[in-house]
Amino acid sequence: MKDERLWKRTKMSEKKLHFATRAIHDGQSPDALTGAVNVPIYLTSTYQQEAIGHNKGHEYARLTNPTRDALEDNVASLEGGTSGHAFASGMAAITALFTLMKSGDHVVCSDNMYGGTTRLFDQVLSRYGLTFTYVNTSDVDQVAAAIRPETKLVHIETPTNPMMAVTDIKAVADVCHTKGVELSVDNTFLSPYLQQPIALGADIVMHSTTKFLNGHSDGLGGVLIGTKPEHAETFRFVQKCTGGILSPFDSYLLLRGIKTLAVRMKQHEANGLAVARFLQKHPKVKRVYYPGLDNHPQHELAKRQQRGFGSMISIETGSLKNADRFARALRLGLFAESLGGVETLVCHPASMTHAAIGQEGRTKLGITDGLMRISVGIEDEADIIADLAQALDSI
Ligand SMILES: Cc1ncc(COP(=O)(O)O)c(C=O)c1O
Numbered sequence: 200m201k202d203e204r205l206w207k208r209t210k211m212s213e214k215k216l217h218f219a220t221r222a223i224h225d226g227q228s229p230d231a232l233t234g235a236v237n238v239p240i241y242l243t244s245t246y247q248q249e250a251i252g253h254n255k256g257h258e259y260a261r262l263t264n265p266t267r268d269a270l271e272d273n274v275a276s277l278e279g280g281t282s283g284h285a286f287a288s289g290m291a292a293i294t295a296l297f298t299l300m301k302s303g304d305h306v307v308c309s310d311n312m313y314g315g316t317t318r319l320f321d322q323v324l325s326r327y328g329l330t331f332t333y334v335n336t337s338d339v340d341q342v343a344a345a346i347r348p349e350t351k352l353v354h355i356e357t358p359t360n361p362m363m364a365v366t367d368i369k370a371v372a373d374v375c376h377t378k379g380v381e382l383s384v385d386n387t388f389l390s391p392y393l394q395q396p397i398a399l400g401a402d403i404v405m406h407s408t409t410k411f412l413n414g415h416s417d418g419l420g421g422v423l424i425g426t427k428p429e430h431a432e433t434f435r436f437v438q439k440c441t442g443g444i445l446s447p448f449d450s451y452l453l454l455r456g457i458k459t460l461a462v463r464m465k466q467h468e469a470n471g472l473a474v475a476r477f478l479q480k481h482p483k484v485k486r487v488y489y490p491g492l493d494n495h496p497q498h499e500l501a502k503r504q505q506r507g508f509g510s511m512i513s514i515e516t517g518s519l520k521n522a523d524r525f526a527r528a529l530r531l532g533l534f535a536e537s538l539g540g541v542e543t544l545v546c547h548p549a550s551m552t553h554a555a556i557g558q559e560g561r562t563k564l565g566i567t568d569g570l571m572r573i574s575v576g577i578e579d580e581a582d583i584i585a586d587l588a589q590a591l592d593s594i
Pocket residue numbers: 288289290291313315316356360385387388406407408409419420421537552
């Protein structure tokens with residue numbers, strides 16, 4: 200039992216309130232000791248215990264911390280899961296996810312994912328006897344065909360980074376469950392405001408909270424949201440054993456960021472759509488990858504399974520030289536890795552996020568040297584478009 204004086208953890212909204220309300224309140228109620236409306240940052244590594252086997256619900260901060268607990272409850276509620284666990288980065292969360300596996304297990308995953316995820320699978324986890332099959336998960340038949348008796352997990356990103364391909368979560372979940380396999384979804388690109396994979400049948404959701412959940416580009420983090428008691432047990436045990444947990448300060452920043460997730464995502468969505476339409480008509484842009492455009496191959500699916508299209512857009516500029524000119528000419532947009540912040544961020548996947556998969560891997564996926572990825576921020580739409588227009592003029 201946790202001491203009510205320390206931090207009264209909210210029972211989650213009993214009758215489900217709407218998303219924007221839960222983002223602000225779930226996991227958090229005013230501090231029972233002082234009435235403070237924000238969850239305090241509990242800067243402590245340990246907790247005094249009254250006697251052997253008697254404590255206030257906390258023993259050591261690697262295991263639990265009230266600030267992190269509040270955050271974990273909050274994200275579990277927003278994704279519609281039963282447990283949340285927070286880690287020091289998105290990669291730390293994915294690493295923890297794979298402790299559900301053991302040597303000899305097989306995983307099917309999207310052929311187009313964040314390059315760091317592919318690097319973890321191919322260069323680290325494969326050394327521990329896990330095997331991976333990469334398929335185009337937008338084609339459900341390819342997922343079904345790749346599942347083998349030793350397959351334990353299908354792991355997907357949708358929309359994918361950076362090609363924005365969309366996978367039918369419900370169809371893949373149905374295939375997985377028929378074959379006794381779990382489905383995990385990296386929901387980083389849309390956030391739970393725009394897509395809720397668990398409601399569509401996913402078993403586990405992960406996020407790099409560094410992106411839209413935090414929203415302010417001021418902290419790394421990752422979360423895993425589970426739906427079964429064994430997920431909660433394993434992920435808590437992994438936090439305890441491996442220690443890659445989110446700090447109290449970063450947990451606080453994340454809780455603070457999530458409070459405005461709904462309003463931020465509405466603006467990201469409006470700006471994303473406006474920018475995509477502008478880019479689609481621009482003569483210097485050879486191709487626009489954005490699920491919100493009618494000509495995107497999975498536009499209808501995105502409309503059906505997402506609450507919006509988000510603000511991640513990739514464009515083909517035609518060459519490395521054009522991409523470089525475009526990057527150098529930006530005045531408002533920042534040429535930087537990462538995404539999901541309030542500021543517009545532009546990155547060059549071939550040399551940044553997807554450098555690790557090599558030229559051959561990139562060619563297979565269509566990640567050319569001229570491809571640029573834009574994370575449209577929430578600045579004024581007219582200013583973002585004017586900046587992109589003047590940067591495109593330099594090509
Ligand atoms: C889709 C996706 N998943 C996971 C990660 C890894 O997250 P982090 O950088 O927080 O470790 C990233 C990072 O860019 C990402 O884009």
